[in-house]
Amino acid sequence: MKFRLSLKIGLMFFVIILGLELTMVFFLHNVLVDSRIEDEVSSLLARGHSHQLTLEHSFDEETIYHVTLMEVAANTDVMVTDADQQVLSSSFQNQRVEEAFLQNFTFDSVPRKGLILNDDIDSFSYINTVHEIINGNGETIGYVYMFLSTDSLHAVIHQLNEHFWLTAFIVISLTTIIIFILSVNIVKPLLKMKEATGKMSKGDFSVSLPNTRKDELGDLARSIQTLAHDLDYLKKERNEFLATIAHELRTPLTYIKGYADVVQKRKLSAKDEDKYLKIIQEESEKLTELIDDLLDLAKLDQNQFEIKKEMIHLANFLEQVQLKMEPAFYEKKMSLSVQCPNQLSLCADPRRFEQIIVNLLDNSIHYSNSGSEVIVAVSAVHSGLLIEIIDNGQGIPASDIPHIMDKFYRVEKARTRKYGGSGLGLAIVKELMNAHGGDISIQSKENKGTTIQLLFKDEKK
CATH class of the missing domain: 1.10.287.130 (Signal transduction histidine kinase, dimerisation/phosphotransfer (DHp) domain)
Incomplete structure (x- = not known):
């Protein structure tokens, strides 16, 4: 069961690679065989041309005998005829071969470089060529036929086939081993991942997967x-x-x-x-x-929170928030100041924007000592509009800052009821900022205070 995928991958790779290899081997085999036949035919033409030149120089019995004698010891055969195709001399020991050849092959004209009469090694016992012998007057006085038995070529091809079969066996064996190793190597981590996801589906998230591969x-x-x-x-x-x-x-x-x-x-x-x-x-x-x-x-x-944006004149808007929050600040004996240039405006949902500012000011009240000051500073920056809420309260430990906007997160769990609140204020502020396409960041030092930065990006940029 575990190796089902590796078997499928292995078989797929094996079929593809084996198909490619067999195609290449078949092509290479045919090229080598054709090349060998072509070489033998070229050699046969060259030998026949040599005899042609010799006989054209001296077309007598002694020269014809000498040409025939030269081929007796070679692996080729020669047959010399006159202009009427009557055999004058031949290195064949069997006259029937000569007669059968002369009956099967006819031609009209012979090029000077020679004519290939047959190079089909599967249908005939010999491959052969012919050269025309011409005297000094330009008259045809005879022909030189060259023969090479296809038995020698079949022997070479048989030996070549043996080598190819041996090579194919080695290649297939190595291919099988390599594909098996590769498929297992690919499937093994997949099986581990499957096992890990199986544990995760049952609620066990304590999984550990190797992290060494770079692919x-x-x-x-x-x-x-x-x-x-x-x-x-x-x-x-x-x-x-x-x-x-x-x-x-x-x-x-x-x-x-x-x-x-x-x-x-x-x-x-x-x-x-x-x-x-x-x-x-x-x-x-x-x-x-x-x-x-x-x-x-x-x-x-669930993205069901409707944001209805409109242009807000910030100086007037923050002044109204300041008036609304003054009783709470007065009760804690704290002060609130707003620093906002009169010309700045913001495109936002007024109700939700007020919720953001009030939540943050409420946090400043809860976690600052009596006599502290909270500043709301607004400035235009290259990417939009920056609102900073600065207090000199208790501050937040550095280890808690990454989680301070998580739902129900509190810096000190024991202070839950002491300072009030549900622990959802900053989480809501973060989500509201995201809904407005803005960013929120916190900078804080313990016992020195906290600065919360709200960046509302310019929608035109």
């Missing part, structure tokens, strides 16, 4: 490893998120239920009753705010 399989392994880490982080975040929601909902509900029971079951003075009812009202408002924040985040996560 596409290595990229895939790293992607799966990253996905496992991200899913593990999301799983932990989800569990913590659900636990935190349960805690955040349970706490105000406990207050509401407890004080409601007290008001209902005990005979309280009007003063104590008003006190407890005020606590119930405060906790109900906190519960409502938490639910509203959760609904906002859900809409933002």
Whole structure:
């Protein structure tokens, strides 16, 4: 079962490579055979031409005998005829060969360089050529026929075939081994990835894949490893998120239920009753705010949050926010100042933009000491418009800054109820900035303060 994929890949590679190799071998074999035949025919033509020149110089019995004698010891044969195709001399021992040849092959004219009468080694026993013998007066006085038995060529081809079969066996064997190694090498990491994804599908994200390859399989392994880490982080975040929601909902509900029971079951003075009812009202408002924040985040996560942008005159808008926030700052004995050039405007959703500024100012109030100052500074930059909210409060540890905008994240878990809030404010601010196409960044030092930068990009650039 594990080797099914490797077998498929191996067979596919084997068929393709074997097909290519067989095509190349067949082509090379034919080229070599044809080349060998062509060489033998050329050699036969050259030998016949040599005899042609000799006989044209002296066409007598002694010279004809001498030419015939030369071929007796060679692997070729010669036959000399007169102009009427009557055999004058031949190196053949069997006269029937001469008669059969003269009956099967006829020609009209012979070029000076000679004529190839037959080079088909499969249909005939000999390949042969002919040269015309011409005297000094330009008259044809005879012909020189050269013969080469195809047995020698078949022997060479047979030997060549043996070498090719041996080579083919070696090549196929090596190809099979190499393809097997390659296919296993490719499939092995895939099987590990399959096993890892199987564990991930069951909720086990503690997978470890080798990270040594520098190819596409290595990229895939790293992607799966990253996905496992991200899913593990999301799983932990989800569990913590659900636990935190349960805690955040349970706490105000406990207050509401407890004080409601007290008001209902005990005979309280009007003063104590008003006190407890005020606590119930405060906790109900906190519960409502938490639910509203959760609904906002859900809409933002599902891209169902509608942003209705319009031009906002920043100086006037921030002045209104300042007036709205003054009581909270006054109660904490803090000051708020706005530094905004009068000519600056911003294209944004007024309601959501106010939510961003108020959430950030609210954080500054919660985490700054009495007597502190918070500054809202607005400036135009080359990429758009920059809004900075600067306080000199408690600051944020460097290790917490990357996570400070995560849902329900708090720098100190023990301070949950002390400073109030649900831990969703910065998460909502981040999502709202993303919805506006802007960026948010935080710079902070412990016990020195925090600067939050909101960059609204110029949509024309």
